[in-house]
Amino acid sequence: MYGWSGKIALIDLTRQKIDVQPLSPDICTRYLGGRGMGGLFLQPAATLDRDHPDVPVCLFTGPLTATSAPTSGRCHMVSISPLTGLMADASVGGKIGVQLKRAGWDGIVITGKSNTPVGIEISDSHISLVEAKILWGMTTDAVHQHLNPKKAGLACIGPAGENRVRFAAVITDRYHAAGRTGLGMCLGAKKLKYILVSGTGRTRVKDPELLKQARQDIIRVTAASPALMGRYGFSRMGTGAMYDLMDNRHMMPTDNFSATWYGSAKNLNAAAYARAYSPKNHGCRGCHILCKKIGTRTSAGTAMPEFETMSHFTALVGLQDIHLVTAANQRCNSLGMDTISAAVTLACFREITQKDFTPASLLALLDDIALDRGQGKALKKGAAAYAGSMGQPDAAMAVKGLELPAYDPRGAYGMALGFAMSTRGGCHLRAYPISHEILRKPVATDRFSFSGKARIIKIAEDSNAVVDSLIACKFIFFAAGLEEYAKVFSAVTGQDVTAQDLLAAGERIYYNERIINSCRGFDARHDDLPARFFTQPGTGASQIRVPPIDRADFLQAKAAYYSVRGLTQNGLPTRKKAEQLGVSWKSL
Secondary structure (H helix, E strand, O other): OOOOOOEEEEEEOOOOEEEEEEOOHHHHHHHOOHHHHHHHHHHHHOOOOOOOOOOOEEEEOOOOOOOOOOOOOOEEEEEEOOOOOOEEEEEEOOOHHHHHHHOOOOEEEEEOOOOOOEEEEEEOOEEEEEEOHHHOOOOHHHHHHHHOOOOOEEEEOOHHHHOOOOOEOEEEOOOEEEOOOOHHHHHHHOOEEEEEEEOOOOOOOOOHHHHHHHHHHHHHHHHOOHHHHOOOOHHHHOHHHHHHHHHHOOOOOEOOOOEOOOOOHHHOOHHHHHHHHOOEEEOOOOOOOOOEEEOOOOOOOOEOOOHHHHHHHHHHOOOOOHHHHHHHHHHHHHHOEOHHHHHHHHHHHHHHHOOOOOHHHHHHHHHHHHHOOOOHHHHOOOHHHHHHHOOOHHHOOEEOOEEOOOOOHHHOHHHHHHHHHOOOOOOOOOOOOHHHHOOOOOOOOOOOOOOOHHHHHHHHHHHHHHHHHHOOOHHHHHOOOHHHHHHHHHHHHOOOOOHHHHHHHHHHHHHHHHHHHHHOOOOHHHOOOOOHHHHOOOOOOOOOOOOOOOHHHHHHHHHHHHHHHOEOOOOOEOHHHHHHHOOOOOOO
């Protein structure tokens, strides 16, 4: 096989047993890798309780991983979310994906639960379980320092994962997070502190010359993209480049999404961080965009916050201090918590208690959440659970239990539909309609209209399922497309495919996720938005009105989405459509 190694490791922590399972070429072609393969191995556990030890945590590379394909130095983690009950997954960068592939593995599937803290160490074909009691309780920074991985890839959890924070993250190689859905708690529940991987092999490529040409084509179109490589693009400013755009479009979530414009935003943008910290470029293995930024001044070696963190720890919680944002970002990463969910949960707390934060009180509350003490005991369950326990469920800005990122849906109706339909919950990355609604790529669409959005969202979801399975980075698709990556895939694997062939695989992968979620009790009732987006306007300006979303229009778009996705009008998958796509129903 080219592209794939053709084998995965099955690691049972309860029995302390490791097995090798071959992967057939047909399975690899149909599910690709990454998110697709993770969903395939998760489906048999779809009806299990989310805390059941037999629910797997899957870590998969893709056929492009450890090749020269642009932005392929990533991997994908998949399980059942302790926060939402949905399928949980995250694309994560760093070195661990490349090292896992070089070690000769397409992925690992971890089941069971250890009696004592352990780590998984992989060196080429050798896999061992290592006692990790001494590391239990350590922050992710301390684990990294203790293990000193050098060229190896390291994924680990912090105190938040150990203390069952439902939005705990897995931190890889210090600066990258598998966040959003509580994957850190998934590892913590299994008493798994870390995964350390090193490999010396290579990914077999069928046509190296064709891969070189396809790579050059992608590098060329990337260079012409202002959003990626321009003066104010991601390469220069990081994802914080979005901050001014959201401010300008009056869709920056403010005061727990009660407003959409923050008066102090002009002083809190990416340029302010550049002046304060003189950040240097950093990125995933093999990436030429390098959207991560690491401070060289004041907080040398400290990761600069991503856009969502910049926005949510200022406008959303009512604070105006970039140094606090940097500190909160560092605190969350070190403790092993998702910054988006943490900030939205704090904003919910602020609205319900009517208590404003100071920088000190906010950081203290982050510590309390991760360390399971004081008010953190209630907040560690996430915004939806906390608001429900306080008798104010409408104060939780979450969809299907997942806290919303820094894009107010009243300012972009494709984003509104994308939030509601996402198989991960309130996620902007499943369809990423900001691409066409705000950045106007590949074409501009009316952001205050649902017209055509159902089909656009469906196609974008399928496309991003491919991206997460190959694996590549979504950001490069501001410039490149599946046409370019079909050439890369063909060069690596030797399989002659088109963009439409890849898109068909993406549809299969996404439909499988709908099947998993339906097995877990999710239907059309859950494909919705918080009520305030339908009843309260955003904060407009003389030239920009941000009205409430029209409920009837939303429901019409939702029904249209179900139709193009091949679901019932109750949002459920059908056996006929599954058979058409070649998706199995093993769990039913």
